[in-house]
Amino acid sequence: GAVVSQHPSWVICKSGTSVKIECRSLDFQATTMFWYRQFPKQSLMLMATSNEGSKATYEQGVEKDKFLINHASLTLSTLTVTSAHPEDSSFYICSAVATAGGFTDTQYFGPGTRLTVL
């Protein structure tokens, strides 16, 4: 149990376009999802905390207008990178915390999405 999926697994786009990444909890409900960014050979950088039905909480230094997060249901959160530029190229990882079933203190991670902006 506790599977989190991400789609797409990789995407290549042109500079100036927008890209949407989906994060789904497949077999549990998640009131909270997290979005991370990971640069090569570096740790995870938390970008924002996404709560179902409310606005996301962004970490300091993360542009909320550039990285739009929507958490419309208990099983889906989306991250949209608007007007992407080459410096946005990175590995984006989401995670979800279950609301019940004894999982409440464990984050389950998606497999990540590799974004390359040309």
Place this chain on the structure above:
Amino acid sequence: GDSVTQMEGPVTLSEEAFLTINCTYTATGYPSLFWYVQYPGEGLQLLLKATKADDKGSNKGFEATYRKETTSFHLEKGSVQVSDSAVYFCALKNTNAGKSTFGDGTTLTVKP
């Protein structure tokens, strides 16, 4: 604030060697502690966890003991395999549904 300090890598071992990756933490209260593993090109997978002092988490031959007196959660494995090559992250979480604090990760390479 909360913080996690991991042993710097990279770590290179021969197959069947003993592994220790050190992890110490600073936190208020009584956090849960985790080890995650990330294989190349993939997301993080939970390896093991411990939720209170003196708990031992174990999985796939790896184990770590929550030591409150030394604020540590060192990861150990008695005999590593080539397939254990990955990046290992130590993390803590202070509240349910709250965000986790991660260490910088330690890259392990196991050579045959």
